[in-house]
Amino acid sequence: MKNNQGMSIIVKTVTRVSVWLMVLYAWYIILHGHLTPGGGFGGGVIFAIAMLNVLLAYGSEFTEKWLKIRLLHDIEAASILLFLIVGILGISVLGGFLTNFILKGKLYELISAGTIPIFNILIGIKVAMSLFLAVLILAKTNIENGGEV
Amino acid sequence: MILPYFIIIPLLAAFIITLIGGKKDTWGIALSIAAIVIMMVLSIYSFVIGKTETVTYSMSNWDIPIGICLVQDALSLFVLIIINIIALTSLLFSIQYIRHLSPDWKYYALFMLLITGMNGVVLTGDIFNLFVFMEIALFSAFALVAYGGKAEEFEASFKYAIMGSVSSVLILVGIAITYATTSTLTMAKIATILPQTEPIVMLMIGALFMVGFGLKAAAMPFHAWLPDAHSSAPAPISAMLSGVLIKALGIYVLMRIFFNVFGAVQIFKEIFIVLGAISIIVGVILALGQWDMKRLLAYHSISQIGYILLGMGLGTYLGLLGAIFHLLNHAIFKSLLFYNAGSVEIALGTRNLKEMGNLTKVMPISSSTSLIASLSISGIPPFNGFFSKLIIIIAALEVNAPWVAFIAIIGSLLTLASFMKVQRYGFRGEKIVEKIEDKIGLNMKIAMITLAVLCVVTSALIIPGIREVILDPVVNVLLDSSKYIQMLVGS
Numbered sequence: 001m002k003n004n005q006g007m008s009i010i011v012k013t014v015t016r017v018s019v020w021l022m023v024l025y026a027w028y029i030i031l032h033g034h035l036t037p038g039g040g041f042g043g044g045v046i047f048a049i050a051m052l053n054v055l056l057a058y059g060s061e062f063t064e065k066w067l068k069i070r071l072l073h074d075i076e077a078a079s080i081l082l083f084l085i086v087g088i089l090g091i092s093v094l095g096g097f098l099t100n101f102i103l104k105g106k107l108y109e110l111i112s113a114g115t116i117p118i119f120n121i122l123i124g125i126k127v128a129m130s131l132f133l134a135v136l137i138l139a140k141t142n143i144e145n146g147g148e149v
Numbered sequence: 150m151i152l153p154y155f156i157i158i159p160l161l162a163a164f165i166i167t168l169i170g171g172k173k174d175t176w177g178i179a180l181s182i183a184a185i186v187i188m189m190v191l192s193i194y195s196f197v198i199g200k201t202e203t204v205t206y207s208m209s210n211w212d213i214p215i216g217i218c219l220v221q222d223a224l225s226l227f228v229l230i231i232i233n234i235i236a237l238t239s240l241l242f243s244i245q246y247i248r249h250l251s252p253d254w255k256y257y258a259l260f261m262l263l264i265t266g267m268n269g270v271v272l273t274g275d276i277f278n279l280f281v282f283m284e285i286a287l288f289s290a291f292a293l294v295a296y297g298g299k300a301e302e303f304e305a306s307f308k309y310a311i312m313g314s315v316s317s318v319l320i321l322v323g324i325a326i327t328y329a330t331t332s333t334l335t336m337a338k339i340a341t342i343l344p345q346t347e348p349i350v351m352l353m354i355g356a357l358f359m360v361g362f363g364l365k366a367a368a369m370p371f372h373a374w375l376p377d378a379h380s381s382a383p384a385p386i387s388a389m390l391s392g393v394l395i396k397a398l399g400i401y402v403l404m405r406i407f408f409n410v411f412g413a414v415q416i417f418k419e420i421f422i423v424l425g426a427i428s429i430i431v432g433v434i435l436a437l438g439q440w441d442m443k444r445l446l447a448y449h450s451i452s453q454i455g456y457i458l459l460g461m462g463l464g465t466y467l468g469l470l471g472a473i474f475h476l477l478n479h480a481i482f483k484s485l486l487f488y489n490a491g492s493v494e495i496a497l498g499t500r501n502l503k504e505m506g507n508l509t510k511v512m513p514i515s516s517s518t519s520l521i522a523s524l525s526i527s528g529i530p531p532f533n534g535f536f537s538k539l540i541i542i543i544a545a546l547e548v549n550a551p552w553v554a555f556i557a558i559i560g561s562l563l564t565l566a567s568f569m570k571v572q573r574y575g576f577r578g579e580k581i582v583e584k585i586e587d588k589i590g591l592n593m594k595i596a597m598i599t600l601a602v603l604c605v606v607t608s609a610l611i612i613p614g615i616r617e618v619i620l621d622p623v624v625n626v627l628l629d630s631s632k633y634i635q636m637l638v639g640s
Binding site for chain 2: 073074077080081084087088090091094095096097098099100
């Protein structure tokens with residue numbers, strides 16, 4: 001078996017199921033960021049771990065084909081840009097950077113708290129992509145080859 | 150209100166560059182230079198219209214002791230202007246220099262994050278927010294030091310990362326103790342509560358901050374990371390680190406915390422004097438023995454930071470004036486010297502002074518600007534370094550501390566000796582150099598000439614009419630911290 005072809009068929013089969021559970025849990029944490037402990041960062045880390053699970057089980061070649069790395073990179077940059085744009089909208093609407101300018105809604109409801117869930121989602125995406133891409137770069141780096149990717 | 154844009158603009162630039170950068174550096178160069186020019190204009194404009202007042206800005210409209218606030222006064226604007234001027238020349242110098250290392254936009258995105266971090270540190274009024282911005286600046290600095298990708302650069306970056314993290318931990322512990330005793334993170338509020346607590350608390354926090362930010366400023370016992378990091382980094386980044394980063398993260402924060410928040414306690418001022426005196430002498434003696442030009446310059450940064458600390462430690466009007474003035478001057482001539490070293494490195498492929506020779510014919514601009522910068526750093530009139538050192542020496546004599554003045558003079562003489570060595574071997578040596586590997590581009594020349602002109606022009610800040618307009622408001626912020634504290638009442 002080649003070095004970067006991933007693990008055995010048992011691991012691959014289990015991963016096929018568990019990845020989606022992890023993604024679901026990650027989105028649960030991100031979307032409930034304003035109601036329960038956790039939020040964008042925590043959920044984003046879980047999301048990244050789900051993708052890293054695929055990387056470990058299937059190897060980097062398969063993962064790069066399955067997930068379009070260039071697209072992930074663009075999503076990462078776009079999410080933080082959107083974050084800044086929502087922050088700047090705060091200036092234009094209520095006069096303060098990052099001001100919560102949307103109706104706050106009712107306490108303990110999923111759709112409430114104004115801009116906070118939006119920020120949580122954007123941070124979740126940003127953290128997930130950044131962590132995954134960082135580990136992917138490390139995984140692809142070949143130390144014996146003088147650190148070439 | 151233009152205050153938050155000093156943080157928003159570089160962040161936007163950084164992330165737009167990563168999004169649309171593609172494979173080339175065109176967008177990186179265009180957007181980063183546009184961002185820096187806008188910020189430079191904004192900072193000079195804010196300084197001109199608002200240098201005597203303290204303006205606050207509360208992030209997301211939270212009231213001031215609760216939320217994060219940004220504070221703008223003469224001191225922060227002054228440092229902001231220095232950051233943006235040096236950053237602009239550094240970017241101009243980078244365009245050709247960085248293409249030798251890699252052809253893409255990553256450098257410019259990291260550079261913009263470095264600027265974000267430094268602007269944030271200078272503007273924030275919240276001590277934990279300061280820590281966060283400091284980490285942003287540091288992490289991009291680690292990456293930029295290792296940008297060339299050679300083994301020694303990784304080693305320097307790793308050493309820097311470890312020393313930086315040690316100091317960050319100390320600062321974080323200091324912030325934790327501050328928060329535990331005062332129940333607030335807003336620096337102006339801390340300044341009102343801290344005098345009422347037991348004196349031992351202030352000593353403890355002060356010790357932690359002194360070591361933590363002393364490491365960032367590379368004062369003498371805490372300097373070990375600087376010579377490696379500053380000499381291995383690409384030349385424009387060396388200029389940013391030596392010219393601005395150690396001042397924004399080290400000196401500026403030390404000034405803000407020990408003068409505005411703690412209220413210029415005598416014992417801390419004495420520690421500043423001792424640290425400064427040791428830095429001046431040991432830094433310059435270590436520099437004398439170096440043959441690697443950038444390493445020599447890096448050791449001189451330690452020595453020159455010593456002068457600023459000395460001026461701060463004296464604590465009088467003249468001492469602080471000298472410190473503030475020297476902060477500006479050192480940023481200008483040290484960045485220029487690093488550009489000179491970088492241009493020689495590009496042209497001859499070496500940093501070793503012994504391998505250089507007579508460069509006056511082949512590199513007229515680099516060698517003549519390096520002469521101006523060398524004279525400035527050695528304190529020869531009429532260049533700017535002379536006046537700031539003179540003010541510090543007069544300030545020392547004024548408070549009856551002749552040994553402090555003596556150390557400053559000895560340090561200046563040794564600096565002159567070591568720069569005579571740079572000129573003698575590096576730029577005006579016997580070895581005749583006829584051919585150079587690579588020509589120095591127009592942008593590099595513009596960057597060097599701009600700073601060389603500034604070396605002479607900033608001397609004018611000593612003229613009373615100009616000094617009262619530009620330097621005095623900055624010194625007043627340090628002498629009288631009531632304005633900084635009153636921002637709580639005012640808003």
